[in-house]
Amino acid sequence: MTPRSFKVTLAAALFAAVSVNTSALAQKQYDPGASDTEIKIGNIMPYSGPASSYSLIGKTQAAYFRKINDGGGINGRKINFISYDDGFSPPKAVEQARRLVEGDEVLLIFQSLGTQSNSAIQKYMNAKKVPQLFVASGATKWGDPKNFPWTMGWQPNYQSEGRVYAKYILQHYPNAKIAALWQNDDAGKDQMKGLRDGLGERADMIIADASYEVAEPTLDSQIARLRNSGADLFVSWTTPKAAAQAIRKIAELGWKPVYFIGNTSSSVASVLRPAGFENAKGVLSSAYLKDPADPAWKDDAGVKEWSTFMDKYLPDGDKTDTNTVYGYAVAQTLVQVLKQCGDDLTRANVMRQAASLKDFRIGMLLPGISITTGPNDFFPIEQLQLMQFDGQAYKLMDGVMTGEIGGKQD
Incomplete structure (x- = not known):
């Protein structure tokens, strides 16, 4: 075999090997629910x-x-x-x-x-x-x-959100008396754990809390009981419908606490508008997504x-x-x-x-x-930024905050 013919044969062999490997790598793999189309x-x-x-x-x-x-x-x-x-x-x-x-x-x-x-x-x-x-x-x-x-x-996650609120409360309202309303399920318990863990040794700032069932028609009795506790800061972890009810009831009672609502129930359209913009003015929440209604x-x-x-x-x-x-x-x-x-x-x-x-x-x-x-x-996402409703739209506050769990909290 001449050197030239050897090179051609070797090149052909290498090409064939690469082709086989490429074919194997390109092989499609499907589980139920997937196909070529x-x-x-x-x-x-x-x-x-x-x-x-x-x-x-x-x-x-x-x-x-x-x-x-x-x-x-x-x-x-x-x-x-x-x-x-x-x-x-x-x-x-x-x-x-x-x-x-x-x-x-x-x-x-x-x-x-x-x-x-x-x-x-x-x-x-x-x-x-x-x-x-x-x-x-x-x-x-x-x-x-x-x-x-x-x-x-x-x-x-809800515990991270609770930690972020706790961090802000300790920085800006260190002498607050906190009342909390929470949904009686794993979500509400998670949120309350985050708040308590974030407050740490100051968890006794929470002087009252009340749970509710999703199917309950109103939250009137829980809100009245929490107001009567003497709390001046209120944290609400609820579904959107319950969040709107709570905002209206608090306004009706003339109670004016510093007011936090969970970010899953912070929608202007489905919560604050039904509750009444004037009633919701000053409400604090958190965000990780842009609000298109914000002129910014x-x-x-x-x-x-x-x-x-x-x-x-x-x-x-x-x-x-x-x-x-x-x-x-x-x-x-x-x-x-x-x-x-x-x-x-x-x-x-x-x-x-x-x-x-x-x-x-x-x-x-x-x-x-x-x-x-x-x-x-x-x-996937562990950062939040606090925001406050000014009567027309939310305004972002401070910078991005983290509330990572498992000892990673900053």
Whole structure:
């Protein structure tokens, strides 16, 4: 064999070897819910019941996935978004989760809403090894990869939020007498734990607290009891409907405490407007997303992009309701995860990619806030910024604050 023919033969052999390896690497891998043309995503949302104001989140996500499909989908695959109503009922959530996993055979369940509903399906989802991804609840339990490797939250967890409020209270109201209203479930208990842990040795500043059930028609008795405690600072952890009731009742009683409300119930459209803007003036809350109603963002590129999306894909949606911003932002995060999956659309790879987000930025996050996850870090967002309602819109205060749990609090 001549040197030249040897080189040609060797080159051909190397080309063949590279071709085989490339073919192996490019091999597509699918689990139920994924194919060459489609990605099935399941969702459970309270389109009815006491938390139905949150249903706008699901509607926004459906609209965003229509936008993605109009643009060609994700890596050439269209999203089939299947969303069912559970009426904010845990037994119904279990029924719908089984329907999605065993009947519709979705690749994952995305953004199922509510702490109790997700608690009811968590063990089932993990036993089935189906991602319960970016849960629409801030409960701390969604960040436990050791025991529940198929479950991940998205928004700042409730304990972190409680710690942030505690930090601010200690800095600005060190002599306050605190009363707290909380939802009698894991969410409310998580929030109260964060507040108490954040106050630390000063937890005795909480002189009164009262719980309520989601199905209760009014909160009048709890509010009256808390006012009579002599507290001058009030922290409310409730659903949007209950938050509006509490603001109205406090105004009716003439009680004027420093007033904090949980960020899941801070919407101008679904809480403050029904409560009455004058009644809500001065209310404090926290944010990690931009509020399009704030004039400060009128020229912001991210807000303009969101507004264009709303005009085209959700024209009847209320632009003052921040649930649309939330639904839009978390849908963008899922799209990023699925893009990273490439042609490996297995459930295990979905979770690997969800746990591989590094300083991921989307346009509607506040400056200084980004999304980061890791194999042992299932808390995508852990930063918040306080804000106060001036009677027309929220105004951001101070800078970004963290309330990380597990000894990492700054």
